[in-house]
Amino acid sequence: MEFFGVSLVEWIGYVAMATVLVSFLMKSVNKLRIVNSLGCLLFVLYGLLLQPLSKPIIITNIAIFSINLYYLLQKKA
Template identity: 50%
Template structure:
């Protein structure tokens, strides 16, 4: 516990901050990469909450959507 806040809550705050920062990006690829990092941290947060399935499922979906669009965007650039 740090500053009377549990480590689980700190992870949740970190995930929220990363997510907010991602939406400040102008470049869509950068946004998706930073947003993916936030989604991964949110999955960790969901696990730390004794398996919160709504948080885990939503953020795994967001992570895979970001990976999908990053992959296909990269393929368009290379074509």
């Protein structure tokens, strides 16, 4: 499936990239971590959909997501 000549998988990658970039514009660290986590999850999906799948993208973004989640939960405790 393509939109404007770009595959759906590639669009997911672009949305993930934009989400991570926008996260760094957040003034609040918590908001940054939340938006960045969403971008990480999108990158994990992107890595899984690539053929062959991209283990470096998947592993890196699961690690970053886990770090974000740790700090988000730690601050609430």
